[in-house]
Amino acid sequence: MKYHKIPDETVRRLPIYLRGLQYLLDKSQKSVSSVELAEFLHVSATQIRKDFSYFGDFGIRGVGYNVETLIKQTREILKLGGTRGAALVGAGNLGTALLAYPGFGTYGLEIVVVFDNNSTKIGKQIDGAKIEDIGKISELKKRGIKLAIIAVPAEAAQDVADKLVAAGVNGILNFAPQFLSVPKKVKVITIDIAMELGRLPYYI
């Protein structure tokens, strides 16, 4: 293995690999070849080998990859060790659905606090989390919370993002249909449902 700049696309695929590997582990499968994993996940075997080769020589020639080890290594690459607390901003329909979403746990994320600006919601419990006033976002710094999920309307999203950044948050999962301006050190991943939807008719 030599030094290579790691393609963004590779990082995007790692969680897919991880899911497939986890499934194999749950089936008690010890070892897997790139071809087998490829068929399962509908990507190419070469792609899988190249992707992992950017990070090290994880496989054994003539044999394949050890499932358990590869999971560990992939999780390490993705920095998924341990559970991280995250803040959810916006306790509307989407926010509430996200609170119940089981996928967060799998990737080591736990929503530990919810913020909303609607005074009738503040103080209430939903799914075990207490809704706090959006003005208290600044307290995230004290609590050491570095990740946040934005599930507020587009108009409010930039303002919320600014507050989160000021409170020391450095990773944001944004569900608002809005580009967020943030400092370079902060990573934003936007999931824009309407936008994905908008290109569906084109293909059919």
Added chain:
Amino acid sequence: MKYHKIPDETVRRLPIYLRGLQYLLDKSQKSVSSVELAEFLHVSATQIRKDFSYFGDFGIRGVGYNVETLIKQTREILKLGGTRGAALVGAGNLGTALLAYPGFGTYGLEIVVVFDNNSTKIGKQIDGAKIEDIGKISELKKRGIKLAIIAVPAEAAQDVADKLVAAGVNGILNFAPQFLSVPKKVKVITIDIAMELGRLPYYI
């Protein structure tokens, strides 16, 4: 304008452009240059010009693009004319949140029927839509519904997809963390929240 194969990435960006243009129209702005639109949407001006140039000569040299006309042309490219009925499968947390999501209307989609397999939910109304038994998916053919949104657990997703395809659906927006095998003529767009989440820690 000459013939060019249209990059997938271009199609992916068109809804972004559309959103920006719609915003400008709402502000009663008549004309926009590629540079102005680019700053606004945080993409490059060259990119915007090249993207639109695949479809025709929409701009006026020395002037820019007419906002209203460009919206019309973009919507036409994306085949967003008129409203299409869509079926939602899964009336859980996510499904319920999607029912209330305002973005669908913008892109000409209207959820006209909801399916679930939970007998306690069947027959109930949520957000103006009646929940029907998942066994009735086959009736979509009669009703001419061609688009569907899958918001069920991963284990059930492939089965639901098969049923939808059998009922003549040719476009699926899939929220289940699962690759769906469908015939080539059917377009699937998957939005996998956990997967996006899984690569966030890597970048921070």
Added chain:
DNA sequence: GGCTGTGAACCTATTCACAGCT
């Protein structure tokens, strides 16, 4: 023999640089 790891070739998409139109 079988499967990984990887340089080289290929393909796709973005950016540059400027010709062409208003």
Added chain:
DNA sequence: AGCTGTGAATAGGTTCACAGCC
């Protein structure tokens, strides 16, 4: 003069083909 439209150059990513190791 100003801004679009586009061939050419560049960058980014995937696939091929095979050497290297178990």
